[in-house]
Amino acid sequence: MNFVGTLVTIFDVRRDSWKIGPPPSDLTLRRVEITGPVDRKMMINALNSGADVYMADFEDSHSPTWRGTIQGQINLRDAVNRSIEHTSLEGKTYRLNKSVATLCVRPRGLHLPERHVLMEGEAIPAAFFDFGLYLYHNHKKLREQGTGPYYYLPKLENHLEARLWNDVFDMSEQILGLPANSIKCTVLIENILAAFEMDEILHELQGHITALNFGRWDYIFSFIKKLGWNPDFLLPDRALLAMTTHFLTSCALLLVQTCHKRGAYAIGGMAANVPTRNDPKAQKLAMDKVIADKTREVEQGFDGAWVAHPDLVPVVMKVFNDHMTGPNQLGVKHEGMRITSRDLLHVPKGLITEAGIRANISVSLRYLSSWLNGNGCVAIKNLMEDAATVEICRAQLWQWIRNDALLEDGRRFSPEIFRAILKNEIELARLENGRRRDNGLETAGNILDQLATDRQFPDFMTLLAYDHLE
Numbered sequence: 001m002n003f004v005g006t007l008v009t010i011f012d013v014r015r016d017s018w019k020i021g022p023p024p025s026d027l028t029l030r031r032v033e034i035t036g037p038v039d040r041k042m043m044i045n046a047l048n049s050g051a052d053v054y055m056a057d058f059e060d061s062h063s064p065t066w067r068g069t070i071q072g073q074i075n076l077r078d079a080v081n082r083s084i085e086h087t088s089l090e091g092k093t094y095r096l097n098k099s100v101a102t103l104c105v106r107p108r109g110l111h112l113p114e115r116h117v118l119m120e121g122e123a124i125p126a127a128f129f130d131f132g133l134y135l136y137h138n139h140k141k142l143r144e145q146g147t148g149p150y151y152y153l154p155k156l157e158n159h160l161e162a163r164l165w166n167d168v169f170d171m172s173e174q175i176l177g178l179p180a181n182s183i184k185c186t187v188l189i190e191n192i193l194a195a196f197e198m199d200e201i202l203h204e205l206q207g208h209i210t211a212l213n214f215g216r217w218d219y220i221f222s223f224i225k226k227l228g229w230n231p232d233f234l235l236p237d238r239a240l241l242a243m244t245t246h247f248l249t250s251c252a253l254l255l256v257q258t259c260h261k262r263g264a265y266a267i268g269g270m271a272a273n274v275p276t277r278n279d280p281k282a283q284k285l286a287m288d289k290v291i292a293d294k295t296r297e298v299e300q301g302f303d304g305a306w307v308a309h310p311d312l313v314p315v316v317m318k319v320f321n322d323h324m325t326g327p328n329q330l331g332v333k334h335e336g337m338r339i340t341s342r343d344l345l346h347v348p349k350g351l352i353t354e355a356g357i358r359a360n361i362s363v364s365l366r367y368l369s370s371w372l373n374g375n376g377c378v379a380i381k382n383l384m385e386d387a388a389t390v391e392i393c394r395a396q397l398w399q400w401i402r403n404d405a406l407l408e409d410g411r412r413f414s415p416e417i418f419r420a421i422l423k424n425e426i427e428l429a430r431l432e433n434g435r436r437r438d439n440g441l442e443t444a445g446n447i448l449d450q451l452a453t454d455r456q457f458p459d460f461m462t463l464l465a466y467d468h469l470e
Helices: 040-047 066-080 126-144 159-176 198-204 216-227 246-261 280-300 310-323 354-372 387-402 415-434 441-453 461-466
Strands: 032-037 053-057 085-087 093-095 102-106 113-119 122-125 150-153 184-189 209-214 265-271 304-307 378-380 383-385
Touching (some): 032 040, 040 053, 040 085, 040 093, 053 066, 066 102, 102 126, 113 126, 122 126, 159 184, 198 209, 209 246, 216 246, 246 265, 265 280, 265 310, 304 310, 354 378, 354 387, 354 415, 354 461, 441 461
Parallel strands (some): 032 304, 150 184, 209 265, 265 304
Antiparallel strands (some): 085 093, 113 122, 378 383
């Protein structure tokens, strides 16, 4: 199979000098964006964190129980109205500060259903449910406050999906009497196919879009999903897939180049570290890694980046403040740089180890069991994990089984080896912290077994696991 050559498009948009529309005033500074679930306390803390933007997430960090989804919408309404409060069991009250981050909302992906709302007997797309409910209940108040309905769009694969969203935005504005192009969005580039159509995605949404964001874990997941059946694209242990690998660096640089050519912001990836305040040595090591990662991104030309915890906001903000003199880096255009399909599809070298297999199984089990219990944002080994982590973990397990991958110790990875390790990891998880309760681990193990061993690659973990929610 030959993927070598320059990126090819049948569209003329790459040859023209068009640009997207200007961003609204409260989306001109995006050095640090904090993301998190639509939990009430976490929403207040994120809005108060000092970040420029808060992305309230109905997608990868949200377990889409009906109760949790509706409560999330209530929390957003209260946040927009500035009436949101939370009192902990210890009696501590949380409220919004006078100045808060700009609010964006990430609906679920187009592939997911919302089975509690039917149209002609069929579940409606969860993406439109999340989008529409927030827009309908909050657009007037948002406009009164001088802001607007801002969204993050996940999982787009191509310009046609961008066109669909553009049509939804335009129609919604007409129905609600909103000014044209007042709905704004940022698109996540977290699919290998979308990486080949960034110009086209920006063009389709040019009146609404403000930025592209690079989502590493889901991007690698999609890489395996599209190419994992081919042994030429066999990836090594997840720990070796750092942003410094050639194929990820290439996508990051292409994203910056494409965005800045078209007047869009380029937003970098997630710093997912959770503070370890009781271990100063571990905390310093983690912060050093965050600073190195964000320094690399700002030097590549990104205009901002994501964090998962409020404690990381000042750390990442300092990196971007130290390296940027203005509100953005739109002047960093990487003119003359040429990224080809060979660059985007370059497979990094490295080993596949039992330790890597165990790590993938362990984090998947712990996250899935939590997700099944209604929590979609989980701290595991000092990292804030979400559904994207499980997707890459189970995709790697599937790819290694599908291709009889050679392990470091000379064995060929098989369903039998996988199931033996899975059984052991379930027992270890049950005994963790002295707990012997199942807590959804058996169901999580069954789901992971299907995800890893099915002959055909299961499209999305969340689709399979959704049937086990309330």
